[in-house]
Each structure stands twice: as C-alpha cells, then as structure tokens.
Amino acid sequence: NAGYECDLCHDKFSRAYNLKQHMDSDKHNPSFPKLHRCEDCDRRFKRKLDLVRHIESVHKMTKNYSCSMCSNSFARKDTLRR
Structure with a gap:
C-alpha cells in the first residue's frame, strides 16, 4: 500500500518515514554524505x-x-x- 509519493521522481512508499529517508538520500540531496x-x-x-x-x-x-x-x-x- 503506497500512500506516500515523492513529488520529484514519483517513487511511492508505504510509510512517511521511508519517503523522508528517500528525500534525505543522495537521489535528491546533493549534500548527502x-x-x-x-x-x-x-x-x-x-x-x-x-x-x-x-x-x-x-x-x-x-x-x-x-x-x-x-x-x-x-x-x-x-x-x-x-
């Protein structure tokens, strides 16, 4: 059940926590270590x-x-x- 969607790439996640991790990852955050x-x-x-x-x-x-x-x-x- 994917209730959370990334506004930038439209990847879908079942939990808000996973969407937050995705947004903080190297995919969308150039300063990611x-x-x-x-x-x-x-x-x-x-x-x-x-x-x-x-x-x-x-x-x-x-x-x-x-x-x-x-x-x-x-x-x-x-x-x-x-």
Whole structure:
C-alpha cells in the first residue's frame, strides 16, 4: 500500500518515514554524505549497515525471516514484524 509519493521522481512508499529517508538520500540531496556506495547500482548510504541491508534485500534477494502465520519470507526482521 503506497500512500506516500515523492513529488520529484514519483517513487511511492508505504510509510512517511521511508519517503523522508528517500528525500534525505543522495537521489535528491546533493549534500548527502556519500560514504558507502553499492557497486551494483551506485546507491550510497551514510551507514555501512544500511549498505549491507540494501545488498542483501535488493541484489541478493535474501529472505531469511519467514512468517509462521502466512508463510511469506522477508529480507529483514523489522519487515516480518509488520
């Protein structure tokens, strides 16, 4: 359910927090500190942990967290809890 849309590029997000992160990211903020770069897609992250999560969930599509109620799998534990 994508209830939040970026006015600049029209990417859609299910939570306001994710839209805020998107707006603060290197995509729209030229002063974003470009410390950790993904070699696969050139996205950049402030924290190495965020880069690792990105690689695991987007490029490797690793889904280690399975829901016992619906049997869906997720890349991150916080996504499973939702």
